[in-house]
Amino acid sequence: MIFNSLIFLCFVVVTVIINYLLPERFRSFFLLFCSLAFIGYYNIESLLAVLVFSLFTFYISRNIRGNRLLYIAGILLNAYAVIMFNYFFATRQGFDFSYAAISFNVNSFIIALGLSFYALQNISYLTEVYFGRWQPELSFKNFVLYNSFFPKVVSGPVMLPREFMPQIDRNVITHERLAAGFNRFLLGLFKKMVLADRLAPAVHSIFDFGDANCGLTTLAGAYLFTIQLYFDFSGYTDMALGIAKMLGYDLKENFNLPLRASSVSEFWRRWHISLISWFTAYVYYPLVYRLRSYKKAAAVAGILATFLISGIWHGIGITFFLWACCHIAYLCFELLTKRMRSGLSEKPSYLFYKLAGIFIVFNAVSFSNIFFRSGSLSSALLMIKSLFSDFFPAGWLHDFIAPLAVGGHQVDEFNFYISIFMAAAFLLFERRINRIANSGGFSFYYTTACVLLIFLLGIFSNGERFIYMQF
Amino acid sequence: MREHMDTSERLQQVFRKVFQKDDLLVSASTTAKDIRMWDSLTHLELIAAVEEEFNIKFSFSEVMQFNAVGDMLVALSRKSGEI
Numbered sequence: 313m314i315f316n317s318l319i320f321l322c323f324v325v326v327t328v329i330i331n332y333l334l335p336e337r338f339r340s341f342f343l344l345f346c347s348l349a350f351i352g353y354y355n356i357e358s359l360l361a362v363l364v365f366s367l368f369t370f371y372i373s374r375n376i377r378g379n380r381l382l383y384i385a386g387i388l389l390n391a392y393a394v395i396m397f398n399y400f401f402a403t404r405q406g407f408d409f410s411y412a413a414i415s416f417n418v419n420s421f422i423i424a425l426g427l428s429f430y431a432l433q434n435i436s437y438l439t440e441v442y443f444g445r446w447q448p449e450l451s452f453k454n455f456v457l458y459n460s461f462f463p464k465v466v467s468g469p470v471m472l473p474r475e476f477m478p479q480i481d482r483n484v485i486t487h488e489r490l491a492a493g494f495n496r497f498l499l500g501l502f503k504k505m506v507l508a509d510r511l512a513p514a515v516h517s518i519f520d521f522g523d524a525n526c527g528l529t530t531l532a533g534a535y536l537f538t539i540q541l542y543f544d545f546s547g548y549t550d551m552a553l554g555i556a557k558m559l560g561y562d563l564k565e566n567f568n569l570p571l572r573a574s575s576v577s578e579f580w581r582r583w584h585i586s587l588i589s590w591f592t593a594y595v596y597y598p599l600v601y602r603l604r605s606y607k608k609a610a611a612v613a614g615i616l617a618t619f620l621i622s623g624i625w626h627g628i629g630i631t632f633f634l635w636a637c638c639h640i641a642y643l644c645f646e647l648l649t650k651r652m653r654s655g656l657s658e659k660p661s662y663l664f665y666k667l668a669g670i671f672i673v674f675n676a677v678s679f680s681n682i683f684f685r686s687g688s689l690s691s692a693l694l695m696i697k698s699l700f701s702d703f704f705p706a707g708w709l710h711d712f713i714a715p716l717a718v719g720g721h722q723v724d725e726f727n728f729y730i731s732i733f734m735a736a737a738f739l740l741f742e743r744r745i746n747r748i749a750n751s752g753g754f755s756f757y758y759t760t761a762c763v764l765l766i767f768l769l770g771i772f773s774n775g776e777r778f779i780y781m782q783f
Numbered sequence: 784m785r786e787h788m789d790t791s792e793r794l795q796q797v798f799r800k801v802f803q804k805d806d807l808l809v810s811a812s813t814t815a816k817d818i819r820m821w822d823s824l825t826h827l828e829l830i831a832a833v834e835e836e837f838n839i840k841f842s843f844s845e846v847m848q849f850n851a852v853g854d855m856l857v858a859l860s861r862k863s864g865e866i
Contacts (some may be wrong), residue, residue, distance in 0.1 A: 597847065609827065611825070647825075
């Protein structure tokens with residue numbers, strides 16, 4: 313049940329209506345039922361895995377305070393869940409994976425992989441309870457709803473116990489919240505179906521065919537993937553936040569105009585915010601706190617640990633490792649040149665500095681995403697090689713466009729230009745569009761514009777999955 | 784009161800030293816948002832310098848709750864009271 317599929321839309325509509333009609337005290341029971349049904353829809357094994365991991369985490373959390381052994385056991389089990397599910401994806405297809413008595417087959421992998429988001433929330437819950445910052449939850453229903461609430465179970469946002477649990481029994485739905493949730497959901501659907509999925513064929517053509525393209529085309533492919541990933545994942549998040557709001561809960565924001573960041577550290581404060589703040593709270597700060605007398609070396613060690621673990625979390629393999637290495641290098645460079653750059657940014661040419669920063673960061677992130685997107689090290693290296701050779705070959709204008717406008721006909725080129733135009737226009741007016749999508753009133757023009765554009769320009773046929781569902 | 788003044792002045796010197804800015808002014812309400820260089824990459828370097836200056840140790844949960852300079856001043860005065 314992918315977020316942009318018809319069956320999921322029907323599921324959401326029915327859930328929102330029933331939840332709205334139910335008395336407040338029954339809503340959390342109903343939403344738990346829906347969440348488990350959502351997981352069970354994929355397969356019964358995933359549902360069993362969720363229930364078993366939840367039961368285990370719930371029971372040890374009640375005796376965990378001050379019990380280091382139990383805490384470590386709980387963390388290891390959930391960390392094992394993350395690695396197991398990601399390892400499962402790394403093998404990609406044609407695969408049966410047996411874990412104890414539960415056998416996962418390839419049809420079941422989507423939700424099983426979503427469990428790496430689920431496991432992060434269990435780890436944060438255990439940590440908060442162990443250190444006495446959160447009281448153990450007494451209700452198993454509330455605990456499972458916290459880690460498995462269906463809008464966020466597949467790809468986040470990752471919520472800390474204090475951010476979600478207090479909301480569970482205070483489910484408030486007003487007309488204003490319904491309208492705001494609907495607007496946000498529509499924005500997400502638009503980003504996914506019109507912006508991200510229209511760019512997908514061009515990205516697919518550059519990354520997956522192993523052809524030696526000219527440097528300029530490869531560069532365009534890398535840029536387009538970064539933009540596609542942003543629209544895909546932030547579109548998913550908008551849909552998740554919108555659905556949750558219509559169901560009475562607020563989820564955490566995950567993106568804040570990341571492509572406008574003028575340093576990589578700023579980028580990581582704006583991109584996948586819930587994941588990076590999880591890593592900052594549970595990996596980076598505890599480590600750097602212990603090593604703080606080593607000053608800068610402590611921060612370097614923190615960056616190293618955070619991104620290596622983040623790389624493993626995304627997937628076990630050399631490409632994710634190299635993606636992590638890129639960001640480690642960027643952030644260490646920024647840390648060590650911070651003072652010099654801070655002096656530069658205060659010069660009168662601040663605007664130039666800012667724009668140059670945005671351009672450099674976008675290039676750096678797009679470069680690292682070559683590893684993130686490539687299926688293998690050899691194809692990533694091939695792309696990098698072509699980036700630095702034959703940038704403007706003879707007849708480059710034709711050769712540049714042809715591999716991107718998949719199909720080779722004039723209409724395909726036209727289609728490609730429309731995609732680029734839509735994405736660029738959106739990025740330019742993003743702040744304004746977000747403001748409308750977050751408003752609490754029903755807007756006839758906004759709704760009509762979104763629906764029309766989705767029907768006219770959206771991609772319906774290929775049912776592209778969300779990229780972040782694999783993690 | 785005088786002691787409090789001294790503490791904030793000393794704290795200001797630490798900030799100036801860590802962020803290498805001689806004209807940096809900090810008050811109780813100054814937060815990380817007000818100082819461009821103060822982020823998660825430099826936060827614990829700053830903490831280590833404050834600890835060194837005042838010869839104290841902050842706990843991990845104290846460090847995590849420092850959202851503004853005022854929080855540090857409160858923690859410092861509590862620690863000096865304990866001593």
